[in-house]
Amino acid sequence: MAAVTLLKGRRVVLGVTGSIAVYKSVDLASKLTQAGALVDVVMTEAARQFITPLTFQAVTGRPVYTDLWAADSTGGLPTHIAHVGLGEGADLLLIAPATAHTLAKLAHGLADDLLTVTALAVRCPVLVAPAMDGGMYAHPAVQANLKLLIERGIELIPPEHGRFASGLEGVGRLPETPALMGAVRQVLGQRFGGLAGRRVVVTAGGTQEPLDPVRYITNRSSGKQGYAIAQAAQDAGAHVTLITTAALSSPFGVEVVPVGSADEMLRAVLTYSRGADALVMAAAVADFRAKDVSQHKIKKKDDSDGLTLELVRNPDILAEVARVREADPAAGPRVVVGFAAESQDLLDNAQKKLERKRLDLIVANDISASDAGFAVETNRVVLLSPDSGREELPLMGKSEVAELLVNRLAGLLGG
């Protein structure tokens, strides 16, 4: 995983309760720590039936808290007093896995162990990831407790459907680390991100222009840069809509709108960017499409060696957006960012596109370089804007480019 600025130095209290899914919390604690978070694990007695505190201590490099009454190893205070402080300093309390029993205690304010005491003391967001076997999750008592917790502002990471340790099947499995990390990032982003409360639309991938029911014309865009921007905007707390032709794994919490052709993308962009704070057009939109799309599969003809396709111009999505904004500024996105993928005269071409498409910012990249542009993990871009000129950036990971772009976006939106 790329460096996650959002998690650096954040204090995460990870509550671990007694479920076989605790093995996933170890991985989660490790990934949070690797991303720079300071993870304080609080284990219930039942959790310690499955795993020892030493495991968490090893992956977090920090003490693990277990006993409400034990003397604190650092200050000699009873732990429950020390951990009012632990709760107060926390940026997030995440309980994963959360058993039916712990959920019931949280719902009713019971505080008979260190975790439930901490849960009452924290002032930060609380995220719970229930995990339970045998259909317990569907029980009205569990559902009623969850409803109460959600009404009170606690955020839920819903369990997944699958096979339980008991061999039964149903809803109740703790999601895997990427989904848990995604939920953590979403909650922290909404609290600390520069785009908190903003609505951002991102497009990604090369459009697919159909020729017949089985074939289409497309380009080499992988969609990676667009997905990285969607993830970075999500981390910055925005509500993100990703209009995409690519089938990459979507960032947690992002609203994904799959499209194929430029025409479909245009309709989706006009719908979702209406009144949005920003539109980032990272998609590689085909300039041409087939004049006629064959209803049936095009067949080879015995009397001909070739096939002639007639192409017509596709709409320019950014030009359409500019038209909407000009007619009624409230109907368009407030800030529009375009991309210019060029193989020659990078800056000249990008400058012309910035003006012609009436953009607030353009990201220019030289696709002739082997370490930048399509399908690779890195990019070397120049940012051009009408007022602040040029910003040439060194070779960076696509997620770093995305983070930087999102920071500029927050600046343009006054965040």
Ligand code: CTP
């Ligand atoms: N774009 C668009 N609609 C199109 C083509 C491109 O909205 N029909 C957007 C792209 O998403 C990108 C920007 O315009 O943000 C520039 O795309 P690019 O393909 O580099 O430019 P073109 O407009 O196609 O110009 P040219 O053919 O001269 O390169």
